[in-house]
Amino acid sequence: TMSGGEQEPGHYYVGIDVGTGSVRAALVDHGGILLAFAEQPIKKWEPQFNHHEQSSEDIWTACCVVTKKVVQGIDLNQIRGLGFDATCSLVVLDKQFRPLPVNFEGDSHRNIIMWLDHRAISQVQRINETQHDVLQYVGGVMSVEMQAPKLLWLKENLRETCWDKAGHFFDLPDFLSWKATGVTARSLCSLVCKWTYSAEKGWDDSFWKMVGLEDLIGDNYSKIGNLVLPPGASLGSGLTPEAAKELGLPKGIAVAASLIDAHAGGLGVIGADVSGHGLICEGQPVSSRLAVICGTSSCHMGISKDPIFVPGIWGPYFSAMVPGFWLNEGGQSVTGKLIDHIVQSHAAFPELQAKATARNLQKLHGILGDTPEVTKPELGITGSFKAF
Template structure:
């Protein structure tokens, strides 16, 4: 549902209305957020959906309700996606200004009258029915939920890094940024004071780590973009055949083969990254979430030829990952400009299992990348919530330090700094050119 952009026109209208709450989402309402989606439902499915709905849930809160019967909403969902602002709560004037004054009824009962911090115990725990479905005991503690990406952030960002020789050691947790990389990527940075970053969501109070402010950047398509570029290439069938003959079959066989094929193309004397010198890509095929906050932006490529070989496919795959890494650098630069001092990346999610993706991010940003020792860090974050709800730990921060573990650290190749400095300049010019072309075509 987050990836459905059908409410783009409603999002634009909300942005143009200019309500003060937009300051907490980088000044621009995203079509991925819930107010424009709710407005779309009212305007397009008023009789069949809008007028009949008793409650509108974000998925994490829906699952909590199904498990416990509690209508209490997590601060994570309502703050990050629904424009709720603790300690003040809902802003009546915002919902009225966008035409959703219906939601004010009964103290906002349809979208949440009661909220709590993530990890707070909900109701009396699992209901009899939910316990039977799970094979667990009734009344088993259930913690207030997190959005999946935020659970990933909780599962990595607080890990004890002693002994890994990292710049963030003995520094506050605010020197770290969590990246949750899957179909899309979320970039989570926390601070003790609110920091307003143009084009980046937040600052949000207590949606992930209690009593800490969160800025959430992101890319609307990462894993999906890589799949799109690889599977849509003319040589994809040939790639699959070569991969099946060269490596033992696994679910990631194709990408493992591409990584090894790039190493062959590069020769042992030079870095794989340098193969991307003449092929450049702007990765916003599904719009830009951060830091430009423009869902209308499109993808761009420069340096294409007639070639339809596996070599050509491998280079396009490399250029795509480099563009995504430079997009992360773009977000980091925006956060740095607002006062964040990020020294280490903590990466999890499906793409963190791709060693070339991870190394390119380290090289392009110049920052070390910490990988968790657990394959599914999102589940560690969820376990942290449960451990807090069952009172195994007194605070989320304590649970993070004890339960999140470092697996390994990937250091940047400093010899590539000049290469990525130049490639980043090209990256930014691609965006400038897209804006220039749009302006030219708007002329009479």
């Protein structure tokens, strides 16, 4: 409180969340209260089986649309910070930061290999056959959805149109923070979880040589990142004048090193203040918590003071989500998408969709969650039935 009893002006923060199918922006106050929210769909292409692509230009445009919406009517000078999270998709740019095609059609607008893309199956098999030490930090076996196999696929399949011209390979969250600040620094979150980077040891030259990607080592790993910061660290001089104009924000506001989307949720759950709510985890260390993050996929995340190696479980990842703690994660890809498929293919879907539209709900879950009392003894069902 200021002298004379006046309240200090409120500060605002903008969070931008890029999911698989849409971009969301939120405006929150200094206490974390949600003040405004906006959502915009983003385009996806599937040129052939197992190939899933997006456009970094399309995604950035969507980021600008939702950000302008959530800051309408507020004093922009009170905005103190901006943060991005996004899916761990692979963005490819040339040496002048222009999009490069990740497809056989040569369409440079489609310059993102999506996280769920499975084109690099033979590449990941060869990487796993090396049994290199870095694989112990991804549960012993690398996933086809991580970045090394995708990079190897590009080298082996799009040498002339993409690989030889490439200047920068970004994880999507880091592409967004670069777009906002002009700083090519990467977040520990992305590089540790999806790129085999170690917060303690850095890159392992021998891994990239062993898998046939030794060309990435040159110029101190400039193509994939040599300045690496913890999530939330302030980037450069903040928002550039160009990005500020596009986003509808003041130039120079702080921009944070990014997070993968699930890990942004994980940080919120693991770090939540639970005092006064009577929860069993109250007064317990954060390492006793399990975050379950549900979206297109579901992800279970836990942190520990010491590294824990579990075959088949991703991690341990040091300082990738919570500074100074090791992260382990597991779950199931596209579970949310499978639920969508079941709901949308059900005979009752049109009726439910009409009800949701009438109540101005974006999704059906609000309707499904308040299903009335159901009693069907012949089916063994009595009492309240919840679809979710």
